[in-house]
Amino acid sequence: MILAATVGGTDMDPDTQAGGTQAGDTRARDAQALAVHALEARVDVIVIGAGPAGENVAGRCADAGLAVTIVERELVGGECSYWGCIPSKTLIRPGEVLAAARRVPGAAAAVTGALDPAAVFARRDRLVGGFSDDSQVPWLTDKGVTLVRGTGRLTGRPRQVEVTGADGDRRVLTASRAVVVATGSRATVPPIPGLADAEPWDNRSATAATAVPRRLVVLGGGAVGAELAQAFRRLGSAEVTVVEGSPRLLAREEEFAGEQVRAAFEADGITVRLGTRAVDVRRGRPDSATSRGPVTVTLAAGAGPHSADDHAGSDRSGRSHAEGDHAEGDDSVRDDSMGDDSVGDTVVADEILVAVGRTPATGDLGLAAVGLQPGTFIEVDDRLLAVGVDGGWLYAVGDVCGRALLTHMAKYQARIVADVITGRRDAAGEPARDVADGLAIPRVTFTDPQASAVGLTERAAREAGLTVRAVSVATGGVAGASVRGEGIIGTSKIVVDESRRVLVGATFTGPDTQEMVHAATIAIVAAVPVERLWHAVPSFPTVCEVWLRLLEEYGL
């Protein structure tokens, strides 16, 4: 096994070795030469990118006895660990806990102070490991995976990857079996005049923030924008404005989800601007209130703060990834459907967060050398094989394949691709293939109320040609919800395929519904007939009793 410290581009500068002596330098170079030799001696699988997707491909292939090299240019753990899921949920959690206490008379009286942002940021720093991957690397190396620090690029030869280290050193690795691209994505910055010059926050700057801006404007009311808008409002931002091009927040979910989140945001004091977009952004000179200068965002005309009712019927749900997900250079974010170009009013803020979707990290990956389009998502088949590449050796998993931009789906695809590469078959003797992406993608937006869903929305199911019947009940209408707190809002809905009498979708909004969605995932994946679900008895008094109410509402 070769450790990153001995071969990694960022860590191998011989001058930094103990004493910096000539002998030390020689030993370091010898070690490096041995390491490279060992690397080239046997590599079965090369994985580019060590986020959740890449790590799990590497780990499962190594567990199966393959020699795996993983190439990472930043931190092992990827976006999720340092600038995505973990820090965002850490910033959300304190406000969620306070809101839960305020729903319980008696406990509410004890909530007297405000959140302590410094303590919240300190906890965030702990949970992201101080932006170091020291605690994540051993998971790989203990499995015998070789970690190479550097940027991977396809050369165009089958199964070959060139790695450039931070100091510019280059080496070429060739795998005997497969190359797996797991390079993830980064925030899309749409071509709005002045936006890039205003140096907007993206998910990285927002989740790594060390101060709470007094005024924050958020472009995009999808998962990133909605979660972080509420997190910063509850952390103490005095003014938060969300600007969403679609008619609703969380536009791909059931309509009620976005509407309930909007209502909750407005109750929290967040301004929501739907069906509009920014047409110009300017950052002014720093003044006494702002260290970076205030940002003035000009919106397209005709979209004051308003409700989703104005725009009912424009659901774009059912896509496996976002309207806001773009190829590099794609200007579709300027879609006219988001409002006309005439200038409306302005919003002034101290920071602007761009959260309008993701761009795949494929711009400098050598895709053209294998016949694919750089800067686009890599299309894959159900074995996660890249479509359009001869020879059956190039796979893509995680955000970069664009199927579902979620950590748990990235990890699922990773497990599948490892099984494809190692030839592992399921219990029925069938070769591994990706089933879940086409059947049941679970997703939780960690706003308050949460929007937790799996499978198809009712609209998406109908658009897919299914004959469905959907029923809904109030999430707060069961005894379990009453015990948890007063005034719990939310809706629970199931979508049933009438021809098979099985669930194809479910959505639960309300506090803590994150823990309710997996039951629906199991029901969908296992194709449990609703008559059989009748015998899955929810405990009393839990909020899961909504399952019973839903089945009664359905007619059982």
Ligand SMILES: Cc1cc2nc3c(=O)[nH]c(=O)nc-3n(C[C@H](O)[C@H](O)[C@H](O)COP(=O)(O)OP(=O)(O)OC[C@H]3O[C@@H](n4cnc5c(N)ncnc54)[C@H](O)[C@@H]3O)c2cc1C
């Ligand atoms: C603010 C935010 C919150 C989120 N919250 C959630 C959540 O709560 N739940 C959820 O399921 N998902 C969430 N996501 C989505 C989740 O972060 C991604 O789906 C997940 O990180 C994808 O994993 P990945 O391995 O495909 O890519 P990434 O995590 O992006 O990892 C890719 C890795 O590849 C490396 N890399 C890129 N190019 C190269 C190259 N050429 N050579 C070498 N290395 C390279 C990168 O440095 C990176 O480490 C969130 C995303 C954001 C932005």
Ligand SMILES: NC(=O)c1ccc[n+]([C@@H]2O[C@H](COP(=O)([O-])OP(=O)(O)OC[C@H]3O[C@@H](n4cnc5c(N)ncnc54)[C@H](O)[C@@H]3O)[C@@H](O)[C@H]2O)c1
């Ligand atoms: N809790 C979670 O699981 C979680 C949290 C955050 C992110 N994610 C993942 O990350 C992905 C990316 O999140 P995201 O929020 O960046 O994308 P998104 O697709 O979820 O939302 C982007 C939103 O921006 C809007 N938009 C696009 N261009 C716009 C413009 N010019 N002006 C105003 N609005 C515009 C779109 O209509 C869309 O509603 C998500 O699809 C999700 O898969 C998941």
